[in-house]
Amino acid sequence: MFEDVYEKIYKQNPEITLIGIWGRDGLCLEDARYGYIKIDPELIGAEISDVISKFSDIKFVPNSYNVIFKIDTQILNIYALTSEFFLIVLAHDFIIPGKLNFYVEIQKKFIIEKL
Numbered sequence: 181m182f183e184d185v186y187e188k189i190y191k192q193n194p195e196i197t198l199i200g201i202w203g204r205d206g207l208c209l210e211d212a213r214y215g216y217i218k219i220d221p222e223l224i225g226a227e228i229s230d231v232i233s234k235f236s237d238i239k240f241v242p243n244s245y246n247v248i249f250k251i252d253t254q255i256l257n258i259y260a261l262t263s264e265f266f267l268i269v270l271a272h273d274f275i276i277p278g279k280l281n282f283y284v285e286i287q288k289k290f291i292i293e294k295l
Contacts, residue, residue, distance in 0.1 A: 181294060185287045186212040192283045195275035197254065200225070201291065204233050204264050217270065219251065225268065228258055232266050246281065259284055261292055 186199045190212070198221055200211025206229035211221060235245065249256040255275060259267040267288070269280065 182210050185290050189283050189287055193280050195272040198270035200268055201265055202229055202268055204229050265295055
């Protein structure tokens with residue numbers, strides 16, 4: 181369902197190792213994996229959904245956010261999509277964050293339309 185969107189983001193950011201959409205319930209809607217991933221994607225989604233749920237419960241947090249975690253030699257980016265879904269992008273730490281954000285923002289509207 182989202183393969184074409186993932187591919188467009190990955191094509192511009194080949195440092196990506198994982199990209200996918202998770203729900204606040206911790207379940208993965210769909211993901212794409214590129215190369216070796218050091219950490220368990222299902223565990224990431226489940227744990228991050230708990231953090232995102234806490235963010236969403238705070239009334240002054242905007243509907244649009246980007247949370248970044250550094251994990252060893254990788255960067256975990258979380259982007260708000262809707263109140264129920266978020267996008268996770270795991271990439272090597274030498275990715276250019278501004279470039280990634282630019283291409284994710286371009287594709288977000290297409291993702292949200294398909295949700």
